Amino acid sequence: MGKSQSSLVNKWLSSKVDKPKPYQITRHPVGVNVPLSFRQERLWFLQQLYPSNPFYHYAEGFEFRGKLKIEYLITSLEAILKRHSILRASFHAIENQVIQIVEESSNFEITSHDLRSLSGDELDQSTEEIIIKETNKHFNLETAPLFRTSILQFGDEHHLVILTLHHLIMDKWSMRLLRDELSANYLRLSSNNPLQPDPLVIEYADYAYWQRNRDLNEKNVAYWKEKLKGVLTQLRLPLTYKRPANTTFRGGFSSQEISSAVYEAVNNICRDSHATPYVFFLTVYNIMLSRLCQDEDIIVGSPFTERNSTQLEDLIGFFDDTLVLRSDLSANPRFIDLLEQVKFNVLEGLEHRDIPFEYLVKSLKPDRVLNQNPLFQVMFIFHQEPTTPSFGDNLAMNKKILDIGVAKFDLTLYVELKNDAFTMLFEYSKDLFDENFIKRLHGYFNKLLDEIIADPEQHLSELKMLSTVEEEQILAHWSRNPVPLPGADSVCQMFEKMAVKNPDRPAVVYENTTLSYHDLNVKAQMVAKCLIQNGIKTNDFVGLCTNTSLELIVGIFGIMKSGAGYFPIEPDIPIERMKYVIQDADIKFVLSQIEHINCFEDIDVGTIPIEVIIEEDVQYKNIRPVEPNGGHRAYLIYTSGSTGQPKGIVVSHSNLVNSTLARSVFYPRRPKSFLLLSSFTFDSSVAGIFWTLTTGGKLVLPRRRSEQDTKLLGNLISEQGVTHTLLLPSLYEIFLQHIPQDKLETLNTVILAGESCSVSLCEKHFNILPEANLYNEYGPTEATVWSTAYKITPEGLAEKIPIGKPIANVEVYVLDKNLDPVPMGVTGELYLGGNGISEGYLNNHELSSEYFITNPYDHNRNTLLYRTGDLVSFRKDGNLIFHGRKDDQLKIRGHRVELEEIKTALKNYPHIQDVAIVVTRAHATDQNELTSIDRLYEALGSLEGDEGKESLLHSIENLSDTEVEILLAQMNGQLLNPIRPIES
Numbered sequence: 001m002g003k004s005q006s007s008l009v010n011k012w013l014s015s016k017v018d019k020p021k022p023y024q025i026t027r028h029p030v031g032v033n034v035p036l037s038f039r040q041e042r043l044w045f046l047q048q049l050y051p052s053n054p055f056y057h058y059a060e061g062f063e064f065r066g067k068l069k070i071e072y073l074i075t076s077l078e079a080i081l082k083r084h085s086i087l088r089a090s091f092h093a094i095e096n097q098v099i100q101i102v103e104e105s106s107n108f109e110i111t112s113h114d115l116r117s118l119s120g121d122e123l124d125q126s127t128e129e130i131i132i133k134e135t136n137k138h139f140n141l142e143t144a145p146l147f148r149t150s151i152l153q154f155g156d157e158h159h160l161v162i163l164t165l166h167h168l169i170m171d172k173w174s175m176r177l178l179r180d181e182l183s184a185n186y187l188r189l190s191s192n193n194p195l196q197p198d199p200l201v202i203e204y205a206d207y208a209y210w211q212r213n214r215d216l217n218e219k220n221v222a223y224w225k226e227k228l229k230g231v232l233t234q235l236r237l238p239l240t241y242k243r244p245a246n247t248t249f250r251g252g253f254s255s256q257e258i259s260s261a262v263y264e265a266v267n268n269i270c271r272d273s274h275a276t277p278y279v280f281f282l283t284v285y286n287i288m289l290s291r292l293c294q295d296e297d298i299i300v301g302s303p304f305t306e307r308n309s310t311q312l313e314d315l316i317g318f319f320d321d322t323l324v325l326r327s328d329l330s331a332n333p334r335f336i337d338l339l340e341q342v343k344f345n346v347l348e349g350l351e352h353r354d355i356p357f358e359y360l361v362k363s364l365k366p367d368r369v370l371n372q373n374p375l376f377q378v379m380f381i382f383h384q385e386p387t388t389p390s391f392g393d394n395l396a397m398n399k400k401i402l403d404i405g406v407a408k409f410d411l412t413l414y415v416e417l418k419n420d421a422f423t424m425l426f427e428y429s430k431d432l433f434d435e436n437f438i439k440r441l442h443g444y445f446n447k448l449l450d451e452i453i454a455d456p457e458q459h460l461s462e463l464k465m466l467s468t469v470e471e472e473q474i475l476a477h478w479s480r481n482p483v484p485l486p487g488a489d490s491v492c493q494m495f496e497k498m499a500v501k502n503p504d505r506p507a508v509v510y511e512n513t514t515l516s517y518h519d520l521n522v523k524a525q526m527v528a529k530c531l532i533q534n535g536i537k538t539n540d541f542v543g544l545c546t547n548t549s550l551e552l553i554v555g556i557f558g559i560m561k562s563g564a565g566y567f568p569i570e571p572d573i574p575i576e577r578m579k580y581v582i583q584d585a586d587i588k589f590v591l592s593q594i595e596h597i598n599c600f601e602d603i604d605v606g607t608i609p610i611e612v613i614i615e616e617d618v619q620y621k622n623i624r625p626v627e628p629n630g631g632h633r634a635y636l637i638y639t640s641g642s643t644g645q646p647k648g649i650v651v652s653h654s655n656l657v658n659s660t661l662a663r664s665v666f667y668p669r670r671p672k673s674f675l676l677l678s679s680f681t682f683d684s685s686v687a688g689i690f691w692t693l694t695t696g697g698k699l700v701l702p703r704r705r706s707e708q709d710t711k712l713l714g715n716l717i718s719e720q721g722v723t724h725t726l727l728l729p730s731l732y733e734i735f736l737q738h739i740p741q742d743k744l745e746t747l748n749t750v751i752l753a754g755e756s757c758s759v760s761l762c763e764k765h766f767n768i769l770p771e772a773n774l775y776n777e778y779g780p781t782e783a784t785v786w787s788t789a790y791k792i793t794p795e796g797l798a799e800k801i802p803i804g805k806p807i808a809n810v811e812v813y814v815l816d817k818n819l820d821p822v823p824m825g826v827t828g829e830l831y832l833g834g835n836g837i838s839e840g841y842l843n844n845h846e847l848s849s850e851y852f853i854t855n856p857y858d859h860n861r862n863t864l865l866y867r868t869g870d871l872v873s874f875r876k877d878g879n880l881i882f883h884g885r886k887d888d889q890l891k892i893r894g895h896r897v898e899l900e901e902i903k904t905a906l907k908n909y910p911h912i913q914d915v916a917i918v919v920t921r922a923h924a925t926d927q928n929e930l931t932s933i934d935r936l937y938e939a940l941g942s943l944e945g946d947e948g949k950e951s952l953l954h955s956i957e958n959l960s961d962t963e964v965e966i967l968l969a970q971m972n973g974q975l976l977n978p979i980r981p982i983e984s
Contacts (some may be wrong), residue, residue: 009349025202028209028745033099036091037208038320038356040168043093044098047141047168055138055249055408056167057066060175061131061400064159068395069190070151073161074110076185080178081108081145083197084316086169086204092143100205102144116155118982127160135164135404145169162401167318173305174316176386179399183389190392204317204806216355223352224360227326228299228375232366235377236293237410237827238873240434242799248431253405254438255425258449265423265453273336273456275343278382281415283335283342284448285380285773286327291444292464292826294816296330301376301409302346304353323349324355324375335456356585367963377410385418413445436876437825443467444823461818472816475653475857478878480834483808485661490628490653492560496659496696502696508553509720515550519925520557527558527591529620531612534589534606538563538626539633543582543590544680545569545599548704551610553592553678556635556689558613565633565650571596577646579603581638584843585648590926630654636842637683637781648842649781658835659784660690662808666789669773671697671724671747675717677707678726681783684753687726697724707731714743714786726751726777729761733759736764744769753777753786757801766794778803778882782851782866784836788812788880798942802879803872807935810834811857813865814872822873827883828966830872831865833858838866847953 015819028034043056081087085102092099114131115123134150146166153159163178170178184197281578286298291511303321307313325345328339361374391397407429414425424445426438444465451463466474488494499507515523536542542559544566546552559566567585569578582605589606592599598608602659634656638646664670674692676699678685692699700720706712713735716722727735729752735744750765750772757776765774779786790804801844806812811833814822822828833855840848855863871883 002585012894025206025210025309025311028206029203033094033097034205034209036098036100037211039321040100040208040360041343043168043318043831044141049947050249052138053249054138054404055141055406057135057164057404057406058167058170058175058759059162059402059404061166061402062161062163063398063400064161064328064391065394066157066395067614068157068159072186073191074149075189076182077108077149079185079195079197081147081201084204086317087147088144089169089205090146091141091168100208102205102766104260106145111150112744113150113152115152118368121152130753131162131367131402132405134162135402139166140167140877141168141582162804163400163844166549169306169318170316171318171320172383173319177316178315180389183391186391189403200315202315204315207312207315207317211785216359220352220355221363222354224324225364226366227692228324232299232375233297235289235298236295236827237432238292238437238823238827239432239436240825241432242562244431247342249406249408250430251405251427252430252435253425253427254435254442255401257425257567258422258443258446260421262449262453263566266422269453269456273339275339277348277415277417279339279343281382282325282346282380283339284445284452285413286338287448287460288441288444288465290329292513292823293814296328298327298329299376300325300378300380304350306353308354321353323353324360325349329460330688334459335452336459339839339859348487363478367726373409379409379412381412383413383414383416406503433730435769440470440823464820464823466823470823471821474874479806479813480811481806481808483662483665485658485808488657489630490560490632491634491656491690492557492628494657495557496982497535497696498696499857505696505951506698507693508699508701510548510550511703513550520554523554523614524557524561525625527554527610528561528625529562529612529861530608531559532623532626533588533620534608536562536564536589540564541567541585541587541590541633541636543569543587543605544611545571545590545592545596547571547593548701549593550701551593552701553612553689554614556680559626560634561625562621563628563632565635567636570679570681571599575602578603581646581648581946583767617822628653634814635686637681637854647844647847649838650840650842651784651838655784655836655838656686656690659686659786660694661811663691664695665808669723669751671749673698673720673722673724673746674825675702675720675722676724677702677731683785684726692703709732710734710738714739716748718743721746723747724749724751726753728752728754729757730755732765733761736768736905747772749773749775751775751777753779759797759799762797762801776801776803779836779879780832780866780868781809783832784838786889787832787836790879803876803882804879806834810836813857814880816876824874824876827871827873829886830868830870830880832868833863833865837864846868850867861964961962
């Protein structure tokens with residue numbers, strides 16, 4: 001145990017904070033209206049919002065084997081209702097207050113079901129249907145008792161008795177009291193003895209009156225404000241389904257017994273650590289949640305019974321409250337150290353527990369998220385099953401867990417200790433998770449248990465959670481895509497084969513001018529020879545500064561045929577940026593159109609007019625173009641840099657060849673005519689240029705800024721018979737809106753990249769161009785244009801369009817901060833490996849070392865992974881879903897922009913001391929910026945009259961956003977009576 005951690009409990013033991021003291025409760029005054037306790041009030045209000053929802057029903061099943069006397073059972077239950085007034089209570093809204101009224105006597109509902117004629121699956125199905133029907137049946141809170149009994153008879157000596165109560169009158173501790181009283185009464189009746197229950201000194205109503213009239217300890221309030229200060233992040237659990245606008249509270253559960261060996265090992269660890277099994281399992285739960293959410297600040301709710309007085313120990317009623325337990329898993333502690341921290345948090349929380357949860361929410365005013373509970377969304381419950389009460393020698397009773405189909409929270413873990421064994425049960429929201437995910441949770445929890453038991457002194461990063469099967473699935477099948485590709489040293493070699501095979505075929509079209517494959521090859525060779533004659537050597541970089549033109553493509557191939565890599569330069573970039581990148585890349589020559597030569601007058605670099613080279617019949621004796629190999633540099637592209645300066649990314653011919661050949665593997669159709677919409681300084685241009693010209697297609701170059709003239713583009717697509725194009729989703733949206741459908745009919749392959757792709761855009765595509773294939777590509781410049789791809793289909797549209805699976809010979813890894821694979825559905829950082837990974841950042845070893853790391857999944861340790869900074873998750877079919885960035889990098893019209901570069905540039909101006917950058921998509925209206933609570937206050941403020949306003953304003957402080965939205969929707973401009981049930 002670490003020194004800092006071992007002092008935690010000592011700190012608690014020596015603290016001078018007032019410990020909770022037993023209190024004395026007396027009978028409430030006669031004639032007063034008895035209010036609801038704090039806990040009852042919240043449940044009552046939630047039930048008004050969802051009047052027919054059974055989410056606060058409490059049900060238990062008692063399975064009897066033997067000679068059950070039904071009349072004794074019913075008489076015993078009647079006696080319990082008579083003794084405990086809360087079981088005869090009903091709840092009424094009177095004069096802006098909700099009160100509880102106790103009936104002198106009340107008859108509870110009893111239903112009987114004879115199932116003796118059924119067996120097998122038919123019996124199981126009927127039993128399940130009856131359980132759901134009886135436990136979900138609506139309670140009218142104004143009619144007592146909120147209690148019913150159902151008796152299912154399977155055989156002459158086999159019964160199931162179901163007790164269903166509303167949580168307003170019952171909790172788990174109380175159910176144990178009820179079982180014990182039921183047993184005692186039944187045994188007395190079986191022995192022909194009269195029932196003589198001891199009278200209660202106080203009732204639940206006395207407790208509720210006392211609680212609502214006492215003063216709260218301000219020290220406890222201050223403790224919770226300090227404990228829960230700062231940003232309380234919502235746990236980002238990997239949801240199977242999108243969170244619905246209106247919560248249904250549909251739930252299920254899945255249970256599993258934990259082996260006896262685990263029981264012994266857990267007890268040993270607890271004994272050595274002076275911890276309880278409750279603390280142990282809560283700690284493991286925190287670790288699992290941290291892995292699933294990729295967060296280190298974990299908040300879990302855990303119920304406790306507020307019975308800090310012997311007066312309340314034998315009293316039936318609703319005494320449950322909730323501890324908010326916050327754990328810090330940062331700094332990679334050892335398990336035993338985290339165990340100590342959790343133990344301290346629990347002890348300290350219990351010490352300050354005397355603050356109702358409802359009051360805590362009102363005091364803290366946490367940020368609200370639609371459809372989620374405030375402060376926490378997951379629960380943990382540890383329960384030690386008490387001894388089963390006796391019903392006599394001839395009758396055995398066992399408690400039966402009932403699935404009544406509800407879940408109050410996103411996820412709840414129950415751990416039960418019974419007969420020297422642990423049972424683990426997950427209750428989950430069916431709105432959010434499916435059964436397969438919950439089964440995987442069992443596997444994750446069991447794996448963590450095995451790891452911890454093997455060595456509890458391991459650091460959290462050393463604890464494995466994935467099963468061998470799931471890890472194999474992710475690493476061997478989803479992360480890699482080895483594909484044998486045709487041999488080629490360079491795209492130059494591939495292009496030249498096309499030029500020999502189809503010399504007269506049009507290669508490039510711009511405006512009214514066309515270059516054939518033969519002419520393009522000849523002119524590129526002329527450029528290469530000129531560059532070689534001017535001293536360009538293999539692996540140099542040559543700048544290329546042109547408008548969109550035929551010279552652009554000639555220059556690209558000419559530079560590569562000289563053995564150099566081409567470096568695209570926009571003619572109109574700021575002069576300071578131009579100077580920086582030319583100097584950083586050690587550019588000796590810039591191949592430029594004549595009209596842009598003057599851009600380089602103040603820069604120490606040679607310029608060569610490309611028009612002069614390709615128009616003059618110059619003979620370069622004894623000069624032969626270079627045949628690049630895979631290790632030679634193909635091109636250099638600069639992107640925005642987080643250090644304040646742009647960074648250069650070097651791509652080899654090997655990278656480029658794999659990237660280009662992989663297209664013919666993934667795409668069923670080769671481009672007959674490709675419309676190049678990307679600037680050649682943007683790496684997506686590489687896709688269209690080399691894919692088209694190495695497979696015999698025609699590359700169509702539009703006029704610069706042509707995206708602003710959709711009529712021109714529509715005519716160009718139609719006239720040139722364009723079959724393929726790659727463009728930003730935002731630009732394609734404009735295409736579909738403004739270009740007539742008949743102008744787009746030649747398109748058979750549309751590739752979207754550079755931005756997130758929306759479902760609505762895909763739907764629009766399939767409505768307008770149903771025969772054209774639609775694809776979504778993803779890939780950073782550092783991984784040679786594209787790394788993953790996905791074919792979008794009308795049948796496969798989901799909430800988010802995937803970015804797909806790895807292309808040929810590319811590896812994708814979704815890892816946590818420890819470089820361990822995250823489970824399916826969990827968001828992690830995307831790392832890329834394989835043949836597309838570039839050699840790093842030019843002249844920046846430090847930055848390259850930060851982003852290009854040794855591949856831990858390459859056993860030879862001789863390959864690199866590129867850390868993208870993008871957050872993704874694996875879908876269950878192995879496709880990747882994109883979730884955004886880890887940092888502040890953003891894309892503007894597909895171009896990567898680092899905010900730090902903008903910040904650095906602005907700080908260079910005199911008189912500017914510091915800079916803050918805020919990114920907004922559009923100016924939101926004031927109304928849209930309001931929270932749900934704000935809008936409800938605003939709506940109430942606009943109502944006429946004050947009746948009921950103050951009461952409702954007080955009540956809504958404790959509501960979730962879902963509840964507030966429902967109120968807003970139901971108001972419709974008219975004042976609700978805040979204390980009456982809300983109609984559906």
